[in-house]
Amino acid sequence: MNRLPAPFLFLVLMVISCQGLLAADLDALPEFLRSDPFGAIVAPDRGAANLSSSLYGTQHRIMLTGCRGGYVSFQLVVKLPSPSDYTVDVAIPDRTNKVQIDLFREWFHFTDSDRRYYPDALIPVHGTYSSHLPEPDNRIRQQTAQAFWVDVYIAPDTRPGILSGRAQLKAGAKITILPIQLTVLASIIPGEDVVTIDHNSYGSSWLAQQFATSYQHNPDHWFESEQFFRLIHAYHRLFYEHRGIFHQLGYGHSGKVAPEFAPLLEGSGRAKHITSWSLYDRHYGPLFDGMAFSASRRGSRPIPFVYLPINPEWPASYEFWGEAGYEAEFVNVVSQIERHFREKGWTHTNFEVFFNHKKRYKGFPWDGDEVRFPEDLKYFLEYGRLLKKALPADTPVRFVFRADVSWDMEQQFKMLEGVVQLWCASGGILSFYKDAPKMLRKRGDVIWYYGGPPRVTDSSAAITELPLRAWLWGVNGFVHWLTVSPGEDPWFHFNGGQTALVYSVERFGLNEPIPSIRLKIQRDCLQDLVLLDSFKGDKSLDALRAGAARKYNDSTPDDWWNPRPALADLPSDRWLGSAIDDATKHTRQALRDPGASGWYNVHQYALSLQAEAK
């Protein structure tokens, strides 16, 4: 093989390199269109590709509009056809610092199910981001595009008006600038959500797995360390900043309680009592007084809900179930708990007495979770009695008996009236009982429904269906049953994320969880819902709901309910799981998948109502 002369080779390389840089490009996409690492819109979002130019105004200016007290989000995509270094930054200068930019690099997860890449985890970028394409850590050999999530936060006391800014890409000698125009509307997004979105989790051993380096430094005392509690508070903070709440269940199906979830007990029978609040107060004190959120944009606020460690084996030993000793242990310890909370002034949080166990896990002979067999309800009645006995009638501490219900919910709504105050219902089965939310709320109960996050392989806006359904149904909230478990290798062999909305990122040197695109889209949806709901003085709530459903997927609010099936009149222990699926067919057929543009249309609807109201 003949060797090429060095000057010629240099020239060729220069030409190739310059061509690449000349083609360097910076593009802006709405939040609902996710890019892949090669610059194309991911397949599930392509149906909404017509939105791709929706951000741009004249002169290729990014046009953003947002209410105060919330976020406006969009994405930037850096495109470099050949490997190169680059720098990107975004700024909307605001002398008062009321408008702030949060920039995140989007991680492209390789999903094993379809062998494609999807962005989801959002790695915070502080200031200007400089790197190289292909991104060294994401290890995608042919990568030509890197996406960034941009959150523009508009503080509630921002002055309405227009602000200008720009996004800038530097690649080699080429600089690409996208001008940005932000219109700050006068409306303020209310701080209180109309739909509570809960992010559930179980225990805390997963934290040691996901933050293994930190754990390995101090394996014997890690679960008592400041680092551990800071980490738990960071999870709470992350969900709170995204208009959500976080639950951690502190006991297992046979009643084992992890030490940080309960005060320490000693003694037996009438001598059983609490001896130490040390770990419990370090864990929960900053959450119950709100100080864990003092640095957040939403301000300090006590968490609204929390699981108590109460289960059939705690605080009373199941050895004494049905005997005087059980009652004495339960009543004395729960009374002590009430006193401690009252003395601390922890009167804003709802403390949940909740039974999660199922008999199939062999710990106890009745189902606390999703009761199917009606004879199990006698246990609920007994705990209701014990609780009543333990608590002063005029306690300012909010103890609530919570039941997660599915098969037998209709019976439970009747039989446990006055005992259970917080219901967490299977969405499929609740869809048979259109009158239930109104009936429960009328008597002062709280009703949520549960399910799980969509996969990253679903359309970007799939997650908005869950809060929207809650609002259309008139329930108080929705529970993602598991949100902190991204699987063994979410970075290179992702399972799709049906049990994760946040990620742990020791690999990036961060000792905190980070958000996902789905969590951001859910937050923006919640902002729109609370804004929509705030117009109910001008329009009826029914009309607002009908408008949102129509914009979302051309449905009516009735389409979101299933007709009451014949099986609902049978005892729940005679139902079949497959028959429940059949009975929810109506909504599956009536509700068209809106694809990625569904929520964009609802958002526009909310903005149009805002303009009308003005």
Next chain:
Amino acid sequence: MKILPLIASLTFAILATANLSLKEEGSAEMQLELDSLARVGSVMVDGDVCQKIVTERAKQFLFASDPRDEFLAGDNYDVDDAAFNSVKKTLIRLSHLAPFPADVNLWMPIEGHRGKIHLVIRNKNEMSQFWNWGELYGDMAPQMESVLKTGQRITVTSKPGWISVLAPVYNSLGDVVGLIEAVSRVNVDAHENVK
């Protein structure tokens, strides 16, 4: 000066050996305690009551499957709560015989399904050397099969740091109808199975 590292190494080796032998000693003591507990359990646990715990319906569905209903077996799992509570209370009391955290679990063979066994009652430390978390039934370990056949207690230390003593449970006919697993760990994990 070279002697200092040597002394340090020797001290470390002596301490490590002492620690190991202490652990072994502790483990041997635990085995004795668990064996004694299991021996008592064998006469205290009422096999006739144990046989009443799992309902006929649960047994019928234990091996049922339906591609449209992945939780068919679990959703039909049911027990007689009076029988369950009675045996569970005995198991809890038995566990108090150990001067360290221990559980006593009840295992029973499944009629018509040779080689299969299911855990029927677990307890508050959520310990077992044989249960794979969440499973309704599993393959019978050879040691369990031996206890059911011979009525002889067996100590199992297959998993490092775990000790289980398996002991037979008899009914009024004198048949071995199940077994108890008296179990503990040298190092208890306060967070394991809190899920």
